Amino acid sequence: MLSKFSKNLIIDESNQCVSCGLCLPHCPTYRVLKSEADSPRGRIALMNGVANGRIALNARFIQHMDRCLTCRACEAVCPNSVSYGRLIDETRALIADQSKSAAAARKSNWRIALERLLLTQPMRLDRLRRLLHFLQKREWLRGLRKLGLIEKNRIFKFIAQLPVVKFPYAAAADGENTASNNGTWRPVYPAQGEKRGEVALFLGCVARVTDVATLNSSIYVLNRLGYTVHIPRDQTCCGAIYQHSGALEQAGALVQRNKKAFAEFDAVISTASGCGVQLLESGVAGEQGKVMDISQFLMAAKGWESIDIASLAQKILVHEPCSLRHVLREQAYPYQLIARIPGAEAVPLAGNDQCCGAAGTYFIDQPEIADMLLQNKITTVKESKAQYLVTSNIGCAMHIANGLYENGIHVEVLHPVTLLARQMGLEL
Structure with missing residues (x-):
């Protein structure tokens, strides 16, 4: 009933x-x-x-x-x-x-168990980072795919196509950044130079493994601008995957855990617009707090006059995730962030008003429709003849990057803050 x-x-x-x-x-x-x-x-x-x-x-x-x-x-x-x-x-x-x-x-028992094992305790994903990196270095995952052993399983196929796993870096006092010895996040990354404020960074769940480059880049840019970055240890998955599958009770439990983890911070930075929506609409930062997308926060930040940014005379395609465009209404900020790079030309990806088909776990649950929507993006990227595509949501980034890889199209897909950090001197 x-x-x-x-x-x-x-x-x-x-x-x-x-x-x-x-x-x-x-x-x-x-x-x-x-x-x-x-x-x-x-x-x-x-x-x-x-x-x-x-x-x-x-x-x-x-x-x-x-x-x-x-x-x-x-x-x-x-x-x-x-x-x-x-x-x-x-x-x-x-x-x-x-x-x-x-x-x-609707979901297999093993997938339900996997979600409970990893999404509710995302620190376990941190521990899996070294294992996945080990498998990637020896190209075992791609080897299994070439043999056709994992093609029928959407999740295993997706894992085999993941970008090279990176590790959290340890920011030294002199500003030099190196990979963390134990592959874990530091609780605090101190501001460099004049301190302008303190923020908390939301890591997410899957992004802890697949999007470390963006998280590292965010910390680097924020530190350079004078912001101390906190990484609350008790933070967990935003709950969006549970929320949109109808598991509202499980999503609510994750929300409560994040509320406690971020209770003392006035600014919570999200690097994935999908997570940002969930954090904002569930009130994770509280009535006095604020959840902001990294691009929006950086455009409001001060201190840019002291930052040297190397030029990049390239056309940069900008994909606008649905969560950023339709819900947050903040799609203008990535363009403004890219505009800080001398010589870079930010150009909208044609069809930005339409979903790429990633939509959380949609590409796994509804692969036929997801692939049809993705093909539209692949076609427009190919026609653009650009070398870079930036997007502000990790799910979209992986979905589009996988499609480009399968079609033999060599376009780098990355977060706008990652491209900016690279031009500021961060080596990932």
Whole structure:
């Protein structure tokens, strides 16, 4: 049975939809599938029908809900301000409650166990870094892929395509940066020169292994500008993966842990826009605190007049993640950050209003649709003839980079702060 609370919430919010259809051309799945049931308007009608008991919560209903990327492009253009993101999360929570229905088959038991093992205790991912680095150095993962032994498993295939694992660096007192001997994060990275403030850095979960370059770069740039960076040991996954799969209780537990970890800090910096949205909307930084995307924070920071930045006379493609564009509405900051590099020309990637298909774990759960959306990005990148593409979300970066690799296109995909740090002298 539907819980009364969720039922009433879904009915009340879905009733705000006037079925105008302005959202349809902005919905990636509607554009690809041409199905009303796979549009925001159609899904909202289905949600309302289930909540009112007119439609059965069956496998077909679940399929239409699972096909949603939660990109929230529809929410950004809705004239009636329907909270679609909350609607789809609550609906998926209802689906997850149906343990004996088709919902039980949405995730395998081993994947559920893996999420519990790693997402709830992301420090375990830190310990896996050396193992993954060892396997990469000997090219065993790519060897397995060449033999066709992991092609059918989306997750193993994804792991085999991960960029070379890097390690947290230890910032020396003289400003020289070297790799940490034990591969762990220091609790504090002191400001260099005139101290302008203190911030906390959110590490995330998967990013601890796959996006160390961005985290290192953020610490480096913040230190150079005079900010001491704190790495709270007790921080954990932001909870977005649980939130968008309907596991609201598990997501809430992670939120509470992060609230305690970041309680004493007024500024919490996120390097992944998807995590940033979750941290912001769940109130992790508290009423007095502030969650900010790294690009936004750096553009407001002072001290740039004392920073030397090497020129880079290149066209830099800028991908705008859905979370940054549709929810945070902060897509302008990466362009401004790249503009600090002499000679660099920041150019929007064509089709930035459409999702790349990564969408958290969507590329694993809905690979066919994800690949269709990705192919549009690959085509536009290829036509651009650029050498660099920057994006502010690690999931998008890995998804697009994998697609480029599979198509033999040699374009470097990185975070804008990583490119900036490189031009400032950081060697990763």
